[in-house]
Structure formats: C-alpha cells, structure tokens
Amino acid sequence: MTDLHPIVAAVTERIVKRSAPRRRKYLDLIERGRDAGTNRAQLSCGNLAHGFAASGEDKAVIRTGAAMNIGIVTAYNDMLSAHQPYGRYPEAIKIAAREVGATAQVAGGVPAMCDGVTQGQAGMDLSLFSRDTIAMATAIALSHAMFEGNLMLGICDKIVPGLLIGALRFGHLPTILIPAGPMPSGLANKEKVRIRQLYAEGKVGTAELLEAESASYHGAGTCTFYGTANSNQMMMEVMGLHMPGAAFVNPGTKLRGELTRAAVHRVASIGWDGDDYRPLGHCIDEKAIVNAIIGLLSTGGSTNHAIHLPAIARAAGISIDWTDFAELSEVIPLLTRVYPNGSGDVNHFHAAGGMAWIITQLLDNGLLHRDILTVARRDLTDYGKEPALENEALVWNACPAEPRDTSMLRPVSDAFSPDGGMKLLSGNLGRCIMKVSAVDPARWTIEAPARVFSDQDDVLKAFKAGELERDVVVAVRFQGPRANGMPELHKLTPSLGVLQDRGFKVALLTDGRMSGASGKVPAAIHLSPEALGGGPIGKLRDGDMVRVCANTGVVEALVDPAEWEAREGADAPPPPYDTGRELFALFRHHSDLAEEGASAMLAAMETEI
Template identity: 85%
Template sequence: MTDLHPVIAKVTARIVERSAPRRRKYLDLIERGRDAGTNRDKLSCGNLAHGFAASEDDKPIIRSGKAMNIGIVTAYNDMLSAHQPYGRYPDQIKIAAREVGATAQVAGGVPAMCDGVTQGQAGMDLSLFSRDTIALSTAVALSHAMFEGAALLGICDKIVPGLLIGALRFGHLPTILIPAGPMPSGLANKEKVRIRQLYAEGKVGKAELLEAESASYHGAGTCTFYGTANSNQMMMEMMGLHMPGAAFINPGTKLRQELTRAAVHRLASIGWDGEDYRPLGHCVDEKAIVNAAIGLLATGGSTNHAIHLPAIARAAGIHMDWTDLAELSDVVPLLARVYPNGSGDVNHFHAAGGVGWVIGELIDAGLLHRDILTVARNDFLDYAREPVLRDDALVWADRLTEPRDPNMVRPASNPFSPDGGMKLLAGNLGRCVMKVSAVDPERWTIEAPARVFDDQDDVLRAFKAGDLERDVVVVVRFQGPCANGMPELHKLTPALGVLQDRGFKVALLTDGRMSGASGKVPAAIHLSPEALGGGPIARLRDGDVVRVCATMGQVDVLVDRAEWDARTPATAPPPPYDTGRELFALFRQHSDLAEEGASPILAAMDAEIG
C-alpha cells in the first residue's frame, strides 16, 4: 500500500490545525448532547407518553427504554422523482428495526425542492437557502430527544447537505444516510444536448423539446446525469456514511431493499450502549471531509459542492476553503468521465465499477485517507467492494481488478487527466472556481470584452437578438446569496454552447451558481465578494476586457486602475415578489461568503457559540 501523498497529508494537517479550536468546541458540544442533553433518559413521564402514544405494537419497546429507537428524517414527496421511492421506506425501516430488537419512528419531514423543476424560474431564488431550511427542519425533528440513532432519507442537491448540517448538531447520534438510487437510463445524453441547442437556435419547437426531456427524465429515481444529487451520493460513500456501494442501485430492486435493511441493522449495532459506538460527529472529521473533496475531484463532480462541502465541514467544527480544494485538485487524477464530462450516465458509471472502483484506486495510490471511522466497516478499503445478491442474500463481492468499461473509469496509473479539474481563480475581481474537466484545454483561457447583465433572462434576449455573436465574457451579476439567494444559471448553457460551437471564445463570469451539471463552456462561478455590497463585479461595464484563465488561476479586468477606482458600483435591480422569496429576506441579509458555505444559519451559530 502506497504512503499517503504528501500534498494530501499537508492539506489535511493544515485543515486540522486551522480547525482545532472550533473542532474542540464542537466535540464538547456533542458530548454534552449525549450525556446531559437530547436523550430519552432526560424526558419526564409526560414527555415520554407523548412520544410513544401512537406507536402501536412498538409502544412497549419504546416505553421500556431498553432498545434503540431510530429517528427517521425523510425528504419524501412524490413530485420529486428522486424522493418518490421514499414513500414506503418508513414501513420498511420499522420492519428491519424490529428484526434486531429496535424501533423506528418518523421524527419529521424536510422540504425537498427540485432544481430540475425550478431551473431558470423564479422559484430557483429559494433553492440554495432550502438547504438551511432543511437543516433547521432536521434539527426540529431530532430535538424531541426520543432517539438513539438517526436514518436520513435524502438524495438531491440541497437536501443531503441540509440533512447533514442539521444532524451534525446532534452529532452524538449514530447516523446513516439511506439513498434510493437513480432512475434507469433514458434518452442518450448527446441527443438531449443536441435537441436543447436546436431549441435555443429556434430550429425545433417546444413539443420536440418536451418529448426529449420526457425521455430523459422518465421515472422514479435520481436524474442520471452526474450533477449535485449524484455527487452527493458519491461523497457520502467517500465519507463512509452509506452502506458500502449503496449510492447507485436503482429503486424498486431487491438489492436496493436489502441495502436499506442492512443500513437499519447496522445502525442498531453502533449505538452508545454497545462496544462499537460510532457517532456522526466523530465519523465526520477532517479526514472524512478531505476524502469527500478528493472523491469530488476524482470523479468530476458538481461545482455546487465548493459551497456545500465547506458548509458541512463548518457544521462539524471544521474549516476548509477553496485553496484547500484547489491544492487537492492539483494532485488528484480524474478517474471517471460521467455525463456531462463524458457520454455515459451514473448507471453506466456504476456498471463500470463506480464509486467502489474509484475508492480502491485512490487508496492504493495513496490518494485517500483509509483510516476514517465509517458507519459500516473497520477498513475503509471494504468500500471498494460491490454489493450483490447471492441466493437472495446481500453480500459484498471482491474488488474488481480491471474496470468493466475503460471509457467510464480508469486506474490511477492511467487517468483521464492528471488533475481533478477544479480550479481556483483569483484576481482583481475576487475569488471564484471553475470546473474544467469537461472544458477543452484550448478554452481554459478566455480574454474578451465583457457584456454585463443583471438578469439571466436578459442574456437570453441578447442571444436571440444576435447581440452576443462575438468573442465575449458574459457577466451575470447580482446573483449572489445576499442578492437573490444565488440561483443556478443552468438555462444559459444551451445558448452559450451554441455561441461556442459557432467558433466564438465564450466564458461566463458570475457571482451566482452555474449547475452541478457544468459542462463544456468555461464558467467562472461563485465569484466572491458578490456584487451586492460593492464587490468588484459591480463595477464592470460593457466592453471592459476581462481575462478568465484556469491555467494561471486568474480572474481580472484589464482596466486602468485610476479609472477603475473612480467608478461607482452598479445598483442592484429591485427584487421581484412572486414566489415567496421575501420570506427568505432574513437569510439573504445574514448569509456569509460562498467560500464559507453561503449559510446564514451557520454564520449565526458561529456568532452564538464562538
């Protein structure tokens, strides 16, 4: 086994040192939670009677206090395809808990909005802060002190980070995340992109576009592209918070059901009354956070996690930043190409070897922390094994020795790219990130006049009018968390892709988000500080030459310094009031920087506990 790579060791040590005071406070906090806070021993008879009043056959066991009671926090709704399968999970979990002498109750539900439905719509202004709402809802669910363990049911973009942020406040509880899996593959990804770009050019109509989209998103399960939702599932494996190999098993299968059952059995065995206590707050440590970042880079995962991962870390008393991510990216090879970074989707990725293959290769190459505390195994290398059914029984097969499809996954000795493709850009416009794993290296540097917009719909109007038919850096500002909740700008992708295909040098620069499915157009995103409040992007004007360079890590405007300093920052456009976003005004007013997680609740928590 190869020794840990020195850069990974250095970055981890730096995070440990930087985090030490905050991490110590966090561990003290959850220790008090176990000994003197949220547990059933502290409930009065009246409290307890309320807690088991409707528990029917489980009432005597819960009442006795002699067995683990598992709190289920669910993101079920049947509008969101990824979460529709969760409708039956509570009954399955209760049956599995009884098999090992435990009980389970639905502690609470959390909202689960779909970025696929709200993408490009006004509802997207609520998307990022739905994560903080989910965290608050998770805390409410677990605050009842009825539980010795937690089963978190969530998959998609903001839902997994929100569940984790909330559950980490109850980090004394052993906790397992239980996925539901991706939908089967539908329309080929290249064809979907082709139809979208034809529609953007006006060459096909809405009926053809809807038919293509319906053939892509066609059933229960997670969307099959490698966006934020599926990157979530990969990271939970990299942190050891799933049963091994659970991420990408399709819904409604016997294997999926057996993995859920195994998760409940395992949860019942890692409580604080036994000899194998594994609390969430100890599983999520600095090494686990670094492993999640490495997995993100090695698989070309979602740029959204440049925001979510620092927020998750912060909830566990850990401080990581984009410099850490960029230094890891320089040494972590790209071992997977999953759409939009390749042609195959997550089903093809899993069939080729999937997360298990990547974990095994990274550990063998000294590129992953093997010595982390997982919920399931004593040796993290066991997460490189694949779950299968043999005679209807769940077992884990031996590791693959070769990838099943080298177009999807490769060994660390022969990667698709020597680095992870997540670049930190810094300059006189601030700090931002760019994902380049799907971008042609010839387009890593774009220097062109800016065209400045305050609204993404204005970009599309300019495109349709032919005003962007040139080399251009499209700037979309006032899209940060304080301005409008930091929506994704994914609906710009087809138009920008058309311009690039026509031979123009094109880049996007924004203080907003792009998408977990960031693709072939260079996009410098999450620019911080944001325009609202006077960030440098607020001073940009049409025609300013902007240089966006992933090779050198630059994001600069090439304007005379005296002229630049004399400029007055632009004023933010008035906010719309048509989706309930005004209810999130307090969140917008108190959010911190994207690099710190863009979280109002974590900023407030830090201020309260120090």
C-alpha cells in the same frame, strides 16, 4: 500499503490546525449531548407518553427504553422522481428494526425542492436557502429527544447537505444516509444536448423539446447525469456514511431493499450502549471532509459542493476553503468520464465498477484517508467492495481488477487528466472557481469584451436578438446569496453552447452558481465578494476586456488600475418579491461568502458558541 500522498497529508494537517479551536468546541458540544443532554431516559412521563402514543405495536418496546429507537428524517414527496421511492421506506425500516429488537419512528419531514423543476424560474432563488431550511427542519425533528440513532432519507442537491448539517448538531447519535438510487437510463445524453441547442436556435419547437426531456427524465429515481445529487451519493461513500456500495443501485430492486435493511440493522448496532459506538460527529472529521473533496475532484463532481462542503464542515467545527480544493486538485487525477464530462451516465459508471473501483484505486495510490471512522465494520477499505445478492443474502465482493469500461473509468496510471479539474481563480474581480474537467483545454483561457447583465432572462433576450454573436464574456452579476439567493444559471448553457459551437470565444462570469451539471462552456462562478455590498464585479462595464484563465488562475478586468479603483459599483436591482422569496429576506441579508458556505444560519450560530 501505500503511504498517503504528501500533499493530501499536508492539506489535511493544515485543516486540522486551522480548525482546532472550533473543532474542540464542537466535540465538547456532542459529548454534552450524549452525557448531559436531553434524551429519552430524562423525559417526563407526559413527554414520553406523547412520544409513543401512536406507535402501535412498537409502543411497549419504546416505553421501556431498553432498545434503540431510530429516528427517520425523510425528504419524501411524490412530485420529485428522486424522492418518490421513499414513500414506502418507513414501514420497511420499522420491520427491519424489529428484526434486531429496535424500533423506528418518522421523526419529521424536510422539504425537497428540485433545481430541474425550478431552473430559470423564480423558485430557483429559494434553492440554496432550502439547504439551511432543511438543516433547521432536521434539528426540529431530532429535538424531541426520543432517538438513539438516525436514518436520513434524502438524495438531491441541497437535501443531503441540509440533512447532514442538521444531524451534526446531534452528532452524538449514530447516523446513516439511505439513498434510493438513480432511475434507469433514458434518452442518450448527446441527443438531449442536441435537442436543447436546436431549441435555443429556434430550429425545433416546444413539443420536440418536451418529448426529449420526458425521455431523459422518465421514471422514479435520481436524474442519471452526474450533477449535485449524484455527487452527494459519491461523497457519502467516500466519507463512509452509506452502507458500502449503496449509492447507485436502482430503485425497486431486491438489492436496493436489502441495502436499506442492512442500514437499519447497522445503525442499531453502533449506538452508545454497545462496544462499537460510531457517532456522526466523530465519523465526519477533517479526514472525512478531505476525502469528500478528493472524491469530488477524482470524479469531476458538482461545483455546488465548493459551497456545500464548507458549510457541512463548519457544522462539524471544521474550516476549509477553496485554496484547499485547488491544492488537492493539482494532485488528484480525474478517473471518470460521466455525463456531462462524458457520454455515459451514472448507471454506466456503476456498471463499469463505480464507487468501489474508484475508492480502491484512490486508496491503493495513497490518495484517500483509509483510517476514517465509517458506519461500516472496519474503515474505508469496506467501501472498495461491491454489494450483491447470493442465495438471497446480501454480500460484498471484491471490485474488478480492471474497469469494465475504460470510456467510463481509468486507473490512476492512465487517468483522463492528471488533475481534478477544479481551478481557483483570483484577481481584481475577486475570487472564484472554474470547473474544467468537461472544457476543451483550448478554451481554458478566454479574453474577450464583457457584456454585463443583472438578470439571466436578459442574457437570453440578447442571444435571441443576435447581440452576442461575437467573442464575449457574459457577466451576470447580482446573483449572489445576498442579492437573490444565488440561483443556478444552467438555463444559459444551451445558448452559450450554441455561441461556442459557432466558433466564438465564450465564457460566463458570475457571482451566482452555474449547475452541478456544468459542461463544455468555461464558467467562472461563485465570484466573491458578490456584487451586492461592493464586490468588484459591480464595477464591470460593457466592452471592458476580461481575462478568465484556468491555466494561470486569473480572473481580471483589463482596465487601467487607476480607472478601476475610481469606478463606482452598479446599482442593485430591487430585491426579489413574490413566489415566497420575500420570506427568505433574513437569509439574504445575513448570508456570508460563497467560500464559507453562503449561510446566514451558520454565521449566526457561530456567534453564539
């Protein structure tokens, strides 16, 4: 067995030491939750009667308290393709629970919003804060003390982090995440990008664009590009919180159904009354968090997890920062090319060997912690196998010795890149990250005059007016969590891509987010501290030379230091008000830094424990 890579070991040890006081408090919390917290046995007769009043044929079993009652927290809605399949899951889960003498109830629902629908719209300002709303809704669902185990039904961007953060406050309960899988492949990704850029140039109309988008996003299931939603599913595998291999099996298939059934059976067997107790708060430890970072880097996953993973970790009493990401990125090779980092989508990735092959490669080369507590029967080794049906029975087979498609997957010895492609940049403009796995190395350094904006729509107006036809660093400020909720700025990608294709040196600089599908345009994002409250991006002026360099890890305004120091920050635009955004003013006013998770909820929580 290969020894753990020394950098992986050193970063993990540093996280363990840094986290020790907070982690101890968290473990004490979940011990109290199990041994002294409210649970079904302590409910009064009136409490309990309310809890099983509508449970039908399961009422007698729930009433006795002799078997596990599984709480289902669901993000079902039928407007979003990824979550539409969950509509029938609760009934299937209840049937599977009865097969092993357990019961199940829907504990509650959580909101599930889609960045694809809200991209570039006012609703995107609610996107990041929906994660904390989901976490609180999950806590409310589980607060009824009726459950000894949990199943979480969620897939997309903020939903999985929110479910985990909420469930971790009940970390004494065994918990399994159940995905629904990606939709089948649609329009080729290169063609989709081509049509988007033609539309940005005014060369095709709305009808042609809508036809292309409809051919891309065409049915039930997760979007097939490798953005935040599918990065979530990857992380659940490397953290051991799925049934092995469950991430990328399409909806509506027999295998998908059997994996869900197996998850129900498994959660019923890992409760505290048995001899294989696997509580969520112990499954998510420092090693599991490091595995999640490594999975993200080795697959070119979503930049959004530079925000979500610190928040998930904090909920488990663990402290990580972007320096941890950057140091791991230096030694974790890029083993996949999934769109937007390549031409194929997650279905092609899965067919080529997928998560089983990636996990096996990383384990065999000492680049993942094998000895984590997973929800499977052993350790992370179980996740190096592929699920299949043999004679209608669910089995797990060894993954292929070689990838089935080397345009999608490569071994560590022949990686697409020797590093994970997530760079930490710092300088007189602050501290930010840049994902370079899909960026031509010739564009890793951009030095150009700034054009400064405070609204993404103004960027698009300037593009259409021809004002950006030059080398330019497009700086979009007042996009941080305190200013407007930190929306993604993916709507800018086609226009910036057009400028880059015309031969200009182009980069985006922002205290906002870009997208889980960050692509070929260099983007220095999550700049902290943000403009609102005095962040240095607020000092930037049109025409200032700016250097963004992933090679040296620098983001700086090339302005005389004395002049820079003397400058005042720009005035902030008025706070967003309409489309419900005003309801989230409390979140904006108290949100902390992006590197800490951009959460008002967690910051407030930590002052009380």
